[in-house]
Amino acid sequence: MNAHHDLTKNQELVFGTLSAADGPLSAYTILDRLRDRGFRAPLQVYRALDKLTDYGLVHRLESINSFVACAGPHCHGHGSLAFAICEKCGQVEEFSDETVEQRLGVWSREHGFKPTKTAIEIRGTCAACLAA
Amino acid sequence: MNAHHDLTKNQELVFGTLSAADGPLSAYTILDRLRDRGFRAPLQVYRALDKLTDYGLVHRLESINSFVACAGPHCHGHGSLAFAICEKCGQVEEFSDETVEQRLGVWSREHGFKPTKTAIEIRGTCAACLAA
DNA sequence: GCAACAAATGTAATGTTATTACGCATGGAT
């Protein structure tokens, strides 16, 4: 589940759209951008997104109901990524922190909680927007 | 913004509903539970929830579009709370971790990012459900 | 008290996000 997947046509289109975008997109925005490639229904997008997130190629930003292409190879092998989302410009920075992961892991172990998916999302204003 | 607020009638009703619930509720579930108290429209709920979250009495769980009453006094004075959400039974545990907060704060400072709201949500299976 | 202003409310309509249901097509594996 970690390396080059053979994406289907729809998955390729959705992934391409997300990769080309300069920020996160909602499923419906993706749909709109793929209308002239034959997309007609939300489900076509959601199905592709499901697989792409399974593969780890795409991340869902829970707090803004949007999706981003994975920032790079660094995100593989990490249990939990973190995102900083600028509410001014919409840009997202993806990062991970060993210590944070570890602390959340400790909490889970101590409480007998078995985690499957972790969301860490900081909303605020990015450096560029603060400067402007 | 930290102590005993005078809640309005609607805020009281919504807060009461959330406090009485044994887990997170969606806005529409709250609406349904308050129909016989005169609630008719989603906005009545959303408006109350906005204030209650401002006051820190209620937290929004971004990853499941739901709301919970604050677990206790410990949550005041914390920048970022964390939640463990059981996908089996729907129970939520609220906690905070100094180290996690600190690490995310460090990242923000180092990247010139000014955070306003942070969501940390672990989804998985709780101890009780694992035992069953 | 009362005018002026801010906050909260009621209601309707609409916008946005996500899923269910059903049938068909495709591509291996036996």
Add this chain to the structure above:
DNA sequence: ATCCATGCGTAATAACATTACATTTGTTGC
């Protein structure tokens, strides 16, 4: 060739959230 898993197309609907506008209530200063 049949079976089965996966993917696809389409329509309908469910679930979540906001905008707009009119009215009421509450507070402040006079």
